[in-house]
Structures are given as C-alpha cells and as structure tokens.
Amino acid sequence: MNADRRRSTWLIVAMAVGALVLGIATTMVLAGTGAFRHAAPLAWRAQGARCSAPALPGKVVDVAVSDMGPGLMGGPGHGMRMMRLVARPATATAGVVSLRVLNTGAMAHEVVVLPLSSGQGIGERPTGPAGKVSEEGSLGEASRSCAAGEGHGIAPGAMAWTTLTMRPGRYELVCNLPGHYLAGMYAELDVTSR
Template identity: 80%
Template structure:
C-alpha cells in the first residue's frame, strides 16, 4: 500500500510530461507540413523586399506581425495551444475618423492584416474558422496585404511593410491575419475606436 502512495504523484507527473511532449510534437508536425505557411511569390522572395511606408494620413496605428519561423518552438499560451504567431497594434485605441494602419512583418513568413468589425459580445480571437483555418471576411473594411504598397495584395513578405487607410466609426474592430492557419496560431488583436 505504501508503494502505491509513492507511485501516485509520479503517474501524474509522467502523464503531464507525456501531454507536453505530444503537444510539442503535434505543433512541429503542423509546422513541418506547412500548415501555418503561405508562400510568397518567387520575385518577392528573391528581392528580400524591404521598404518604408510614405507619410500616411490620419491617426497612424503601427501593427507588427511576427512568427516563430519555421521549425522553432516557444511562444506564449493562447486560446489554441502554443501561440506561434502574433499580431500587435499600437496604439490599441484611436478616435473615430481617418485611421492608417502601417504594418511591418518581423517574422519569417508572409502575413496580412484584415480589418473586421467585432460583434457585440464577441472577443478578439473568438471567430469560428472554416476549412484551412480561415475566418469569414464578410464585412471586411479593408486590408493591408501588399508588400511595399497600400491595400490588397498577395501578403507582406518578411522585413517589408504594407499599409492601408480607412475611415472608421466608433466601435470595436478585430485586426486579423487570415492566411491559412494564422488566425488559429494567434494572429489577431482588438482595435477600439472611440468618439
């Protein structure tokens, strides 16, 4: 009976370690199969595009998109396991009117920023995803997804910037990277617009 009491805590610790190893192995497998990857056009990869945004109108929100890179582990806990990717906006609150998003990609993968109204009662990161780990973009107000340019494109490559200018009414908005699997990997944040 005494041996069974000593074995109890070790069984719990062994189970926890096994769960951790399984989680890490699953994330590595997904990263290895390019589940979180979106390829940039070959011309952009060859350039290693680096650029700066021009002077932008209205209030400027600096958005940083990043990832852990291929094959790297770590991050902070998120709603879907280990957050391998991040999207951060500063400031997180602006006044209604003309707002420009200046997006810099500090990660290794291609990213984008789509602006979606955030429904009442819903928090950032709570949108349902469909096939490919993407959210529904219906109602999008615009996006920054062009390397070294404004508006829509094929994504912002590593080390580059993209930007967009919108007129926003008071409310809550969610900034998301909607490339396959990126939202589930933690690429979302809330932008609040006050009167």
C-alpha cells in the same frame, strides 16, 4: 531519492512531454490547414523585400505580424502561440485611421480589419475548411508588400499599409491566410469617439 524530489522530477518530465506533444499537435494542425504553404516566394527572400511606409494620414496604428521565424518563440510572455499579430496603440479615435504593418516573420502575412459584434471576443470566429474566417463586413486590409491595400501577402521584412475611415466600435485585426487565425494571428483595435 526522497519522495518530494521524485515528485518534482516527475512533474518536470511530465511538463516537458506535454509541451512536446502540444508542439507536435499544433504543427500537425497548421500543416493540415496549409499554413506552411504560404512561405514567402524565393524571389522575395532573395531581394530582402525591405521597404518603409510613406507619411500616413490620421491616427497611425503600428501592427507587427510574426511567426515562428527569428525572435518569436524565444522571448518571455509569448506563450504557446505559433504566430502573432500585435497592434500599438490598441486604441484609436474615430475618423481617419492608418494601419502600418511590418512583417517580422519568415512567412507572408496580411491584416484584415473586421468589426466585432457586441459580446464577441477576439479569436472566437469560426474557421472554414481552408482555415480562414469569413471576411464579410471587412473595412479593408493591408496585404500588398511595400504598398497600400489588398494584395497577395506581405513579404518577410516588408511593410504594407491601409487608411480607413473608422466609426467608434471594437474591431478585430486578423491574418486570414490559411491557418494563421487558428495559430493566434488576431488582435483587438478599439475605436473611440474621443
């Protein structure tokens, strides 16, 4: 085996070992924060918890929440994030804005709307010992399966929604169940004046 081929083989092995170590470390962090204790109750899984949102007022932003369940880790461009929260479109006009949230994962999730201060980026909020961020200043949330507003989490396969009156600014949409924010469940929503 020539030197270039040995280096190439060594690099592949080193990358594989690094990915394995990162996966194990991430799993340990999530387990330590209690993220895995928020799997959907058996009753939700048995019922299939499928539903759809009614016609919603204002600008509708579709939010998809997911975890390592079916479809997350297999697609291109997903990186090493264990969980995801994606808003489309990521911009809305000030006024009435409705968030329509679909849980495509295998665990319960939620979406809390928090303002971003000037210079603050998404994913930068400090988390407490329970693996959650402060919800101070929250505009509202979608966390009730098949209904509007606050609840105990959106069941896998279910939708939830909330309608808010939003001023121009930058907002962070987060899943604030223990450990989910640390696992990558945040996205930015920009609200413009026009």
